[in-house]
Amino acid sequence: MNSGTQPLRNISRAADDLEKDWQSLAGDLLQPFHLRTASGAGLLPASPDPEAVILLVDRARKILFPGYLEEGASPPDRLQKKLELHLQAFYNILNGQINLMFPPEGRSAGNSSRTDREAGHEKTRAFFKRLPTVKTQLLQDIQAAYEGDPAAKSCTEIIVSYPGFFAVTVYRIAHALHLLGIPLLPRMMTEYAHSRTGIDIHPGAEIGEAFFIDHGTGVVIGETTTIGNRVRLYQGVTLGALSLPPKAGDLFRNKKRHPTIEDDVIIYANATILGGETVIGAGSVIGGNVWLTESVPPGTRVMLDRPDLVYLKN
Secondary structure, rough: OOOHHHHHHHHHHHHHHHHHHHHHHHHHHHHHHHHHHHOOOOOOOOOOOOOHHHHHHHHHHHHHOOOOOOOOOHHHHHHHHHHHHHHHHHHHHHHHHHHHHOOOHHHOOOOOOOOEEEEHHHHHHHHHHHHHHHHHHHHHHHHHHHHHHOOOOOOHHHHOOOOHHHHHHHHHHHHHHOOOOOOHHHHHHHHHHHHHOEEEEEOOEEEEOOOOOOOOOOOEEOOEEEEEEEEEEEOOOEEOOOOOOOOHHHHOOOOOOOEEEEHHHHHHHHEEEEOOOOEEEOOEOOOOOOEEOEEEEEOOEEEEOOOOOOOOOO
């Protein structure tokens, strides 16, 4: 009898020891987060649900381009109904995610009596009012892509398959939310697009009309970048900041750190343009692999010298 129960007791004791180990490890892992909370109350700051972010991007694209991203063709009345359902679902998801980030203690004293629900609805309605502007911008982006890329056989092809247009679409949506002062959610949206396309556009960047990223992989557009109208970028272009001294993040935060690209500029593959004081003048062309940390006058062509190639027979 004793020999039969002893192994069970040993297993139970081992399980108890493991549970204590998990509890201890969980406490150790949570401790740094508690130390960083602004309120000091030991509560983690709320953040959007990553899966909800993906749903928002998917719904927003279907709202902006009804019928293009659905399987099969729909008659107008059914398409209308689908669009209404997408709008309702998008509103509910967005409103819920915004509510997570605007708790009562985070509002100003004058608005402290308003409920989470009222704040969420206000921000969400404000975003919906911006949707027609976002749609107009994206139609201009599509036209720029169609006119700038002979490989594009139709606007539908651009909407459903171009990674550059996907990234720009998500940026336009996220930027509209960014302008409303909604934290974190816009960045999560553009980083989702980054993970899908390899194109990194910060939602704080200012980008004008008829913007086209061709191919796109490896493009980086930093937070304080300003881009004018009818600008075209190719793969691997970096519009970035100069290297900062150690621990200088707070000193340069919310300051202009990234370049300004004026109207009608073309920047070819793998060019790097850095610095908040760097301005690329209107109508300029920046060649592939160029590295710039100084401004360029309007109408300038910047390119590397032709490399010395060596041809050897096998």
